[in-house]
Amino acid sequence: MAIQMIGIDHTKAVIDIRTIFSFTKKRSAEALKLIKEEKGIRGCVLISTCNRMELYVSTEEGYEGDLYELLCRVKELPEGLWPEYREYFSFREEKEAASHLFRLAAGLESRILGEDQIITQVKDALAMARENYAADNVLEVLFRMAVTAAKRVKTEVVLTGASHSVIHQALATLKEKGFSVKGRKCMVIGNGAMGKLTASTLLSEGADVTVTVRQYRSGIVDIPLGCRRIDYGERMGYFPACDLVVSATASPNFTLKEENVRPVDLDHDLIVVDLAVPRDVEPGVGKLRHIRLYDIDDFHVDARNEQVIENLKKAEAILEEQRKEFDSWYECRDMVPRIQKLKKEAAEDLLARLVKIVHALPMETEQQETLLKDVEQAAEKSVNKMLFGLRDTVCPETFEECIEGLEKTYEG
Numbered sequence: 001m002a003i004q005m006i007g008i009d010h011t012k013a014v015i016d017i018r019t020i021f022s023f024t025k026k027r028s029a030e031a032l033k034l035i036k037e038e039k040g041i042r043g044c045v046l047i048s049t050c051n052r053m054e055l056y057v058s059t060e061e062g063y064e065g066d067l068y069e070l071l072c073r074v075k076e077l078p079e080g081l082w083p084e085y086r087e088y089f090s091f092r093e094e095k096e097a098a099s100h101l102f103r104l105a106a107g108l109e110s111r112i113l114g115e116d117q118i119i120t121q122v123k124d125a126l127a128m129a130r131e132n133y134a135a136d137n138v139l140e141v142l143f144r145m146a147v148t149a150a151k152r153v154k155t156e157v158v159l160t161g162a163s164h165s166v167i168h169q170a171l172a173t174l175k176e177k178g179f180s181v182k183g184r185k186c187m188v189i190g191n192g193a194m195g196k197l198t199a200s201t202l203l204s205e206g207a208d209v210t211v212t213v214r215q216y217r218s219g220i221v222d223i224p225l226g227c228r229r230i231d232y233g234e235r236m237g238y239f240p241a242c243d244l245v246v247s248a249t250a251s252p253n254f255t256l257k258e259e260n261v262r263p264v265d266l267d268h269d270l271i272v273v274d275l276a277v278p279r280d281v282e283p284g285v286g287k288l289r290h291i292r293l294y295d296i297d298d299f300h301v302d303a304r305n306e307q308v309i310e311n312l313k314k315a316e317a318i319l320e321e322q323r324k325e326f327d328s329w330y331e332c333r334d335m336v337p338r339i340q341k342l343k344k345e346a347a348e349d350l351l352a353r354l355v356k357i358v359h360a361l362p363m364e365t366e367q368q369e370t371l372l373k374d375v376e377q378a379a380e381k382s383v384n385k386m387l388f389g390l391r392d393t394v395c396p397e398t399f400e401e402c403i404e405g406l407e408k409t410y411e412g
Helices: 017-021 025-034 067-074 077-088 092-104 116-130 135-158 166-176 191-205 232-241 282-285 307-331 332-359 366-393 396-409
Strands: 002-009 041-048 050-059 090-093 183-188 206-215 226-233 244-247 270-274 291-295
Touching: 002 017, 002 092, 002 135, 017 077, 025 067, 025 116, 041 116, 041 135, 041 183, 050 067, 050 092, 050 135, 067 077, 092 135, 092 270, 092 307, 116 135, 135 307, 166 191, 166 291, 183 191, 183 232, 191 206, 191 244, 206 232, 206 291, 226 232, 232 332, 282 291, 307 332, 332 366, 332 396, 366 396
Parallel strands: 183 206, 183 244, 206 226, 244 270, 270 291
Antiparallel strands: 002 050, 002 090, 041 050
């Protein structure tokens, strides 16, 4: 078995190329089922965010499939276009793939160092794979341990003094350009996780915030306290009154089209920020009079001062320690059933030697049975500690030989 991953992210590809390989929640579920059906693939997990798309798979030994071509087929791209996008992808396997996921979950690979959202996105990706019966045991353990390591980093290390979200970074960038949202009329298109965070952040900065909502049969839709609401269909009517419009939805379609914005009578400059992948705002909107359009690629990473660099080293040390734990499990995962069998056999052997002695003790029969059960459990724990301790101190080849020797002891 082997671990492989393939990914495309903001370091190599601009938003329009990343969009080609992005997945909505519904499409992620469909893709996982198709990928899991591929011959030689035992498990798969798909991460798709604004800044990246990464596919992790565990494969049978000797798997020779091309993950890039598999992705292209899943995305139903014309075969003639496949060579055009391969250069934007990174491929990793085994320890390199595991290390990358650990760094990713901790926010070390993010556009904004140490961002808070990525750990949730990694957890959600595993949950999605579980729901669609796509994750196998190897990927389950890998992703769980990566999340655990990321939580430890966030608890023990401060990577930056800045707020860790793209909307905070967007507002910081706008401030550098001389625009403050305090007292400004702002509209947030979208009321999902990113939309709510955006609305709350703008509100905390002193903005006058209105959020678009879609009315569903399920009833009233919650918005952050202190914000006003308008129906999504009324957004263009409120558009000319705004100083800032932020669109942050998971919609596969444009929320702001050039043909709808062009007729709007603007008498002041208006900033439009598009935080979505795929794009929410048609690029042509940015060419219209009075409008300045920014997308997610316009917001840079936090500056790294000496303290941040020092803390980054601490974070990497934690991740390396945690990753080695995964390596230890991964290298010996096939040995676990054999270890469990040896543990049981050793405990039974000890009990067979003690049973006459215990039964001869001046105790009630029930007490004797309880004592034997306690002895058996203690023996199993001792053997377990001994074997796993041995595993951690010798090379895999030597450990394999030791296990084989112990198995021969209990043969027959």
